[in-house]
Amino acid sequence: MKQEYDLYTAEQHHVWELMYKEQIEILTSRATKTYLKGIETVQFEAHKIPRFTVINEALKALTGWQVYPVPGLIDNKPFFELLAQKQFPATTWMRSLAQLKYIEEPDMFHDVFGHVPLLSEPYFASFLNGLSEIALEFIDSPTAIELMARIYWYTIEFGLIKEENALKIYGAGILSSPGESIYSLGTKPKHFAFDLDKILETPYVKDTFQPQYFIAESYQQLYNSLPQLKKRIEQAVESGSLIEDGQAFDFKSLLSHVE
Numbered sequence: 001m002k003q004e005y006d007l008y009t010a011e012q013h014h015v016w017e018l019m020y021k022e023q024i025e026i027l028t029s030r031a032t033k034t035y036l037k038g039i040e041t042v043q044f045e046a047h048k049i050p051r052f053t054v055i056n057e058a059l060k061a062l063t064g065w066q067v068y069p070v071p072g073l074i075d076n077k078p079f080f081e082l083l084a085q086k087q088f089p090a091t092t093w094m095r096s097l098a099q100l101k102y103i104e105e106p107d108m109f110h111d112v113f114g115h116v117p118l119l120s121e122p123y124f125a126s127f128l129n130g131l132s133e134i135a136l137e138f139i140d141s142p143t144a145i146e147l148m149a150r151i152y153w154y155t156i157e158f159g160l161i162k163e164e165n166a167l168k169i170y171g172a173g174i175l176s177s178p179g180e181s182i183y184s185l186g187t188k189p190k191h192f193a194f195d196l197d198k199i200l201e202t203p204y205v206k207d208t209f210q211p212q213y214f215i216a217e218s219y220q221q222l223y224n225s226l227p228q229l230k231k232r233i234e235q236a237v238e239s240g241s242l243i244e245d246g247q248a249f250d251f252k253s254l255l256s257h258v259e
Helices: 010-027 033-041 052-062 076-084 108-120 122-137 142-157 178-183 196-200 219-224 226-239 251-255
Strands: 066-070 087-091 160-163 166-169 190-193 212-216
Touching: 010 033, 010 108, 010 178, 033 052, 033 108, 052 066, 052 108, 076 087, 076 122, 087 108, 108 122, 122 142, 122 219, 122 226, 142 196, 142 212, 142 226, 196 226, 212 219, 219 226
Parallel strands: 066 087, 160 212, 190 212
Antiparallel strands: 160 166
């Protein structure tokens, strides 16, 4: 499919504008500088929904990534296959005014505003690509997919990073949520240093703000953790060990969360 840009309504462009302006005001002092620079790189504008063709031209020159339009949530295997090809699956539908504060299924604002700007960062983009390659290698193992879901959840979706001795946001699930953008850096949740083993032992929670976040030292640290991650996944699959809570979720179910 493709982004049928001319079919977006005035209301949908207005929704983008309302959410964009609210989030930019919140994130200017809270988001990682890499993300804020990425917004400029992919040429987001407040008053109109981004064009995928414009985004792709900018990303291709930097990291080789592209945004790939999809109708909505897709299954695990095609999801990871696209990521392995440096194509980020993003839905093209935009929420309505009535859904301004909450939706169950991620729309374009989450997929594009939340995820796309950081695809301009080489180490982060390579980390996401590496995650997908590991996931595909163990795609038939429910235990492996659950463990992959945890690392994706606590990094790509809800990760924090240390930047110039300050705590900043890089996870798309936080970046696209006004409430969690403020909450995540406050005193109520627990903050832990990035620890791959601890992350793999920690089930994620949906439909509420996170009780804990993990703080990366750099995007290079994330990328450098890939060999250790693959080893841990191999060990879990070979031993036949069950994940801690005895459940394995479809990866696609991860992205339903409080905005």
